[in-house]
Amino acid sequence: MFKERCVIEENKKIAPGHYSIRLRSSKISKKSKPGQFVQVLCSDSYEPLLPRPFSFLDVDKNSFSFLYQVVGKGTKILSALKRGDEVSILGPLGQGFSLKNAKSIVLVGGGVGIPPLYHWAKECVTKLKVSAKNIHVFLGARDKSLLLCEKEFKKLGVHFYAATDNGSRGHKGFVTELVGEHLDRTTSVGGKNSAPDVVRMYTCGPTPMLKAVSALAKKYDVSCEVSVEVPMACGFGACLGCAIKVKKDDGHRFAIACCEGPVFQAKEILWD
Numbered sequence: 430m431f432k433e434r435c436v437i438e439e440n441k442k443i444a445p446g447h448y449s450i451r452l453r454s455s456k457i458s459k460k461s462k463p464g465q466f467v468q469v470l471c472s473d474s475y476e477p478l479l480p481r482p483f484s485f486l487d488v489d490k491n492s493f494s495f496l497y498q499v500v501g502k503g504t505k506i507l508s509a510l511k512r513g514d515e516v517s518i519l520g521p522l523g524q525g526f527s528l529k530n531a532k533s534i535v536l537v538g539g540g541v542g543i544p545p546l547y548h549w550a551k552e553c554v555t556k557l558k559v560s561a562k563n564i565h566v567f568l569g570a571r572d573k574s575l576l577l578c579e580k581e582f583k584k585l586g587v588h589f590y591a592a593t594d595n596g597s598r599g600h601k602g603f604v605t606e607l608v609g610e611h612l613d614r615t616t617s618v619g620g621k622n623s624a625p626d627v628v629r630m631y632t633c634g635p636t637p638m639l640k641a642v643s644a645l646a647k648k649y650d651v652s653c654e655v656s657v658e659v660p661m662a663c664g665f666g667a668c669l670g671c672a673i674k675v676k677k678d679d680g681h682r683f684a685i686a687c688c689e690g691p692v693f694q695a696k697e698i699l700w701d
């Protein structure tokens with residue numbers, strides 16, 4: 430991991446209340462993996478004091494980007510920064526997504542959980558040589574303006590499915606309803622496919638959605654990786670503020686999400 434002052438190359442609004450920022454750093458971009466994150470100190474003053482975690486959206490040789498939603502003081506300060514300004518960054522941090530044999534990949538995202546899934550889809554298509562035809566992306570949002578990265582996913586050539594609360598794009602209702610129908614058609618448990626696919630799922634977004642996707646993974650006996658969203662004060666295992674409950678033998682233990690995650694196997698996590 431590196432600690433760097435990174436120059437902003439671009440910081441632009443991409444949806445209501447949502448921004449995309451690109452920063453220069455060849456060190457961080459070369460080492461980053463989909464699902465990992467950076468800790469961003471939004472201001473040089475003591476307010477806000479703590480850095481904020483953001484997962485990578487995209488990387489190239491000399492720069493990386495992430496998406497953020499303006500929700501408080503830190504992200505408001507970040508949204509006002511311009512090209513040429515500098516930000517303190519720590520990263521890359523955490524453990525990202527992994528790929529084992531799979532005939533079909535299913536990505537389920539919502540809100541600011543969508544960017545790491547785009548990064549992962551791009552890596553699967555461009556570096557891991559997974560055919561875009563075997564990648565199914567399901568995004569959920571309140572309305573169509575918040576279906577982040579829709580254009581970018583479509584450009585990759587993957588199958589794209591949307592669900593919105595108000596029906597302004599795609600299915601009206603929960604994205605997990607669409608995912609359930611898809612798993613019914615493609616898995617052996619669903620039983621509607623005579624030659625079922627080996628499916629691997631990946632999900633990132635609001636916790637109720639992660640819980641629902643994990644339940645589907647269990648029901649259809651599909652391997653699933655979940656990127657959890659938890660507050661992270663340090664990002665490298667020092668404050669223990671990001672602990673989540675995971676299974677251990679017949680009981681449980683607390684896992685440090687910033688180091689052991691943020692990506693976990695769905696079957697490991699205890700959601701209660």
Ligand code: FES
Pocket residue numbers: 660661662663664665666667668669670671672685686687688
């Ligand atoms: Fe401090 Fe994980 S954020 S230990």
